[in-house]
Amino acid sequence: MRRSGGERKPREERWAELIEVATQVFYEKGYDGASLQDIADRLGMLKGSLYYYIQSKEDLLFDVISSVHRDGLAVIRARAELPGDPLQRLENVIVGHVEHTCRNLVPTAVFLHELSALPPDRRVEVLGNEHAYQGVFRGLIEAGQAEGLVRTDIDPRLAALSVLGSTNWVYRWFRPGGAFSADQIATELAGMAVRGIATPDALAARGV
Known part of the structure; x- marks a missing residue:
C-alpha cells in the first residue's frame, strides 16, 4: 500500500x-x-x-452504509437543536436533510438502494432499533403536538415516514444546475410538509 x-x-x-x-x-x-x-x-x-x-465485501458495504447514515444523522440532529419551536425546528431539519441529500446524491443512492443487501441484524445495527433518523422527525412532530402546534389527528410516525419518503425521493430527480436549486427545493418541501401538519392557529401565527 x-x-x-x-x-x-x-x-x-x-x-x-x-x-x-x-x-x-x-x-x-x-x-x-x-x-x-x-x-x-x-x-x-x-x-x-x-x-x-x-474482512469481506459485505463488511465494506456495511461501512459505506454506516458512514452515509452517520453523516446524515449528524446533520439533522444539529438542525434539530437550533432555537425555535418544534415546527420551526422540524422545518430546519427538513431543509438540512434535503440540502444534505442534494450535496450527496451518490452516497444517498447507495444507501437507499443497497441497505437491503445487508442481513437484517446488520441493517438494525446501522439504523438502530428505534430508527434514529426517523426518530428525529417523529420526536419533533410529537413535541409540536404537545405544544398545540401540530394537529392531534396526525400519527407522528406516519407523518415522519411521509416526510422522509417525499424528501428522500429528491435524490432521483435533483440535478445540480437544473431548474431548481437545492436551497429552493429544501425550502419549498419543508414549507409544504409543515403546512400539512400544523394546526390552524400555528399556521396563523406563521402568517400562512
Whole structure:
C-alpha cells in the first residue's frame, strides 16, 4: 500500500479514500455487480491489500452504509437543536436533510438502494432499533403536538415516514444546475410538509 513515490499513506486517509471509491463503485455497478477487485483496481492497489481494512465485501458495504447514515444523522440532529419551536425546528431539519441529500446524491443512492443487501441484524445495527433518523422527525412532530402546534389527528410516525419518503425521493430527480436549486427545493418541501401538519392557529401565527 505504497504511493508511487514510496510514501506510505496514513491509515485514516487511505480508509477515507476506500470508502469514497467503494461508494462510487457500488453506485455504478450495484452491490451484487461490484467486486473487491473492481474497488482495488480503482484504488490502484492489490485486492489482497483491501483485507488490511476489511474482512469481506459485505463488511465494506456495511461501512459505506454506516458512514452515509452517520453523516446524515449528524446533520439533522444539529438542525434539530437550533432555537425555535418544534415546527420551526422540524422545518430546519427538513431543509438540512434535503440540502444534505442534494450535496450527496451518490452516497444517498447507495444507501437507499443497497441497505437491503445487508442481513437484517446488520441493517438494525446501522439504523438502530428505534430508527434514529426517523426518530428525529417523529420526536419533533410529537413535541409540536404537545405544544398545540401540530394537529392531534396526525400519527407522528406516519407523518415522519411521509416526510422522509417525499424528501428522500429528491435524490432521483435533483440535478445540480437544473431548474431548481437545492436551497429552493429544501425550502419549498419543508414549507409544504409543515403546512400539512400544523394546526390552524400555528399556521396563523406563521402568517400562512
